[in-house]
Amino acid sequence: MLVIYSGILLIFLLFTILNSFFMPKLKPSALKEIPSVSIMIPLRNEERNAEELVHMLKKLVYPDLSFYLLDDQSEDATRSLLEHHIGKDVRFTLLSGKKLPEGWAGKVHACHTLSLNAQQEFLLFLDADVRLHPEAVDNAVAMLQEKGGALLTGFPRFPVKYLMEKWLVPMQHFLVYFHLPLFLANYTFFPPATAAHGAFMLFRREDYLEAGGHESIKASIVDDVHLAKRMKDTGKKVLLANVTDFVTCYMYTSSKEAWNGFKKNIFPGFGRSLPVTFALCLFYACFYVLPGVLFIYGIVHFFAGQSFSLFMFFPYLIIVLQKMYIDKCSNQSLLLSFSMPFSGAAFIVLMLVSMYTALRNKGYEWKGRTYS
Incomplete structure (x- = not known):
């Protein structure tokens, strides 16, 4: 037995x-053209990330970048820290979030608000706890161009420190590599075979708008997956890539935070x-x-x-x-x-x-x- x-x-x-052979890996690539890119980040009570986030964005080498940061009614020093570290850098636009409308999830509404302000050809949504390699945007745009995709997403590298983090956070990669049929995810429009990570989602703006953007999934608390499925539903190609060489996410600052973060997502x-x-x-x-x-x-x-x-x-x-x-x-x-x-x-x-x-x-x- x-x-x-x-x-x-x-x-x-x-x-x-x-299965892992069907997960393309983000790697150094030459750009065919240089489209404009906006990086959009919602922040709610993110004072611990504000300074390092701004410094990281300033180190990105992509030649045509704009940054849109939304302070989503933070109750800490998030906004003042952002203003101080942004300084006079004209690439940054700092927005203020408004009261959450009925029927909307908080992050989804913040991302929708950000998308209304950006006019660039590509939209890159990040979380405040994400840190990018200086050439991450170049390589992501190049892969999207090469593969002809509408959305490129991927699960970042997750440094872990706390016990519950060590047990649970790496399970995100385990679920993707083991349970998700990656051939169907990356080479078909089959919505059930879809995974995405909201910490890193790069869209062609035209395709994002045609699919309805974040407004089309406004009540979702699993917004990344639902938006990726929405892209497939409307005939858009979604790429799930291994981005761990270029994208790092420091998700939680305690075991309790890790537990609560996963608890809200797992059953939905x-x-x-x-x-x-x-x-x-x-x-x-x-x-x-x-x-x-x-x-x-x-x-x-x-x-x-x-x-x-x-x-x-x-x-x-x-x-x-x-x-x-x-x-x-x-x-x-x-x-x-x-x-x-x-x-x-x-x-x-x-x-x-x-x-x-x-x-x-x-x-x-x-x-x-x-x-x-």
Whole structure:
């Protein structure tokens, strides 16, 4: 039985490796032309990021850039810090967010407001906690030109510091490389095979507007995926690329923040489907938590001098290799792969808590706002 079980896990590993071949990697490329690009960033209570964000933007080497920053009713020193560090740089436009209208999610409305002000040929939406390589914009525009896409997005590199970050944040890459059929995602217009990360989304402005922009998904709290699906629904090509060499995202500043951030997205991200959520909980318990239990069981029997099968160790080793391969692809610390059973267990609990919160209509709290 353990041989069959290990064989199934080995198939998962091999599929992950094969699937990764259909994820194009952002790399240094020559521009065919130099279209104008606007970088648009909503900020709400982002005083910890304001200074470094502005300095990073000023270091970008793309020759035709404009920056639109929206202070979305921040209650801290975000705006004053932005004004100080922007100085007299005329490439920057600092906007003020207004009261959130009924029926809109906060970030979606902020991005919509930003899009109304930008007239450039390409629109790049970033989060305030993103840091770009100086040549990131050049290479992203070149890839979009080369592939003939309307939207280029990708999951950034995620440096992690806190325990819950280490267990949960790298799981974003794991879900993409393992669960998303990347051939369908990148080479078809099949909406269910879609993933995106709102921290880095580069649009051709014309295609963005034709698809309805952020206004078309105004109530979404999983706006990145829903907007990418909207692009496909309207016949636009979406590219999901490995951008980890050029885009870094410092998502959270504590384990609690990481937990709350994922809690608001995970169940809505599964379409609020109970069958999907329960199926994934069972799947991860069987294939990504149980190997850790078997490994501990084998260790205990080994030191107790009792007979045991070496196959007790194989399932754990295989899931570690699978996670390690994905961590290598995504520029993550390879040491985190050894804690995969803990990541699986945390992911299960997170799914259940997110589902429970939604079913009890308690709402998800984020950035001082509550979403249903």
